[in-house]
Amino acid sequence: MxxxxxxxxxxxxxxxxxxxxxxxxxxxxxxxxxxxxxxxxxxxxxxxxxxxxxxxxxxxxxxxxxxxxxxxxxxxxxxxxxxxxxxxxxxxxxxxxxxxxxxxxxxxxxxxxxxxxAPMLEDKQPEFPFLALLVSGGHTMLVSVSGLGEYQIIGESIDDAAGEAFDKTAKIMGLAYPGGPLLARLAEHGDGSEQPFPRPMTDRPGLDFSFSGLKTFAANRIYACDDLPDAAKQQVRANIAQAFQDAVVDTLLIKCKRALKQTGYTRLVVAGGVSANTHLRNQLALLMKKLNGEVFYPRHExxxxxxxxxxxxxxxxxxxxxxxxxxxxxxxxxxxxxx
CATH class of the missing domain: 3.30.420.40 (ATPase, nucleotide binding domain)
Structure with a gap:
């Protein structure tokens, strides 16, 4: 066929x-x-x-x-x-x-x-049922997948999706469109000295997400360094990018861990544009190893x-x-x- x-x-x-x-x-x-x-x-x-x-x-x-x-x-x-x-x-x-x-x-x-x-296109395919984390430019959601066409959304963003927050924060920094991948690369140069950013909606029960406030928090930190010399400003912006990315990834991890516990699933599928983020992949791999589970991704393309x-x-x-x-x-x- x-x-x-x-x-x-x-x-x-x-x-x-x-x-x-x-x-x-x-x-x-x-x-x-x-x-x-x-x-x-x-x-x-x-x-x-x-x-x-x-x-x-x-x-x-x-x-x-x-x-x-x-x-x-x-x-x-x-x-x-x-x-x-x-x-x-x-x-x-x-x-x-x-x-x-x-x-x-x-x-x-x-x-x-x-x-x-999309992960079904790989040699190593997840079996039903599994938990899916869909993180694309306009969507962030957790889905309980029982089989083909059997999808129950158990958590989703109530405002900006993770990908939108990445792109909007990158735009505030003056990075070219699409800015999400550029912000992730800039974060690699952070030295860890930036104060930790909040992990939104992780201090309450539930599986929904909210990234709009995190974007605003990052914007305030970006504007606060406008008067710095260019060399210093570049490092501070890298630190902000690192802190922002850490906050987004940690938030996704916390909600994934809750959802896996709630569903009892041991398989996690991660798909969408943001699933290509290296830091997210590394952290989810560590999480699933601790939980004796497996994580599945599509190849980058x-x-x-x-x-x-x-x-x-x-x-x-x-x-x-x-x-x-x-x-x-x-x-x-x-x-x-x-x-």
Whole structure:
């Protein structure tokens, strides 16, 4: 079985072909980072227009890479939501059009489910049930996963997600977009002298997150060093970045530990763009070792938005029925629990 996957929820055009015997046999990705950098964030209209330009050439390149003809495909999977409505409509329109032209079924996929299932693309795969920590640019949540499509959200951010807090704090520091990875690199140069930052919502029961206040705390510390000489300011900012990252990672660890205890699970899946953070991975590895559990990640290229995770999710859902309707419908807001 072969599934073509199309991802277009935000600012990355991702196309992949999944083969049930060989795994991912084609993977193409185009990032719009340079397009949006001068604006300091994603401009939805520009994102949609760029998807229009890039998706068809990426599909052609993927089929060529996979040495695959349209007739050998079983279905076309596409991101149906959540995401930017214009960007989603581009991917959905192309997927539905190709489905009609090639006489193939189309499968609408939940973007976060794609992230959640991405570790299944690795040689070492988690078995159900497991706890999932989804940490992407716009989402931070803990999910109890009993099986395919059986997802219960047991904790989520009530304001900024972890990735948003990283990017916004980086922007306050004057780092280029996207700033989260740059802030993480800057944190590597911290000397540990910055006063500890708060660990939000860890002093009360529950599994929800809040990172907006932590971002404000970091902003106040950043503004307080504005009058320092440039050399001193750079070190202080590295120290602030380190303290901020430590606070975010510690908060995620504390909530993961609580959730594992609550669910009784010994397997933890971590997915989404922030799951590529090295400090987070190291600390979660130590945590799961202490708890005699296992932690699973997708490889770095599958942490951010990509077509591979959509193609695989399409493969998983194919036996359970596909959308025979040619109408185009997307869901910019689509709770994971509503799948």
């Amino acid at each position: 072969r599934i073509l996957g199309i991802e277009s929820s935000c600012d990355e055009s991702g196309i992949a072909v999944y083969d049930s015997e060989k795994g991912i046999i084609a993977h193409q990705l185009y990032s719009q980072v340079k397009l949006h950098q001068e604006y300091g964030g994603v401009v939805p209209e520009l994102a949609s227009r760029d998807h229009v330009r890039k998706i068809i050439p990426l599909i052609k390149a993927s089929l060529k890479q996979a040495n695959c003809q349209p007739e050998s495909l079983n279905a076309i999977a596409y991101t149906q939501g959540p995401g930017l409505i214009g960007a989603l409509l581009v991917g959905a329109s192309i997927a539905k059009s190709l489905a009609v032209a090639w006489n193939k079924p189309a499968i609408g996929i939940h973007h976060l489910e794609g992230h959640l299932l 599958y942490c951010t938005d990509n077509g591979a995770m959509i193609a695989y999710a399409g493969y998983c859902h194919y036996p359970h029925g596909v959308d025979a309707d040619s109408s185009i419908e997307v869901y910019p807001r689509w709770p994971l629990s509503d799948i």
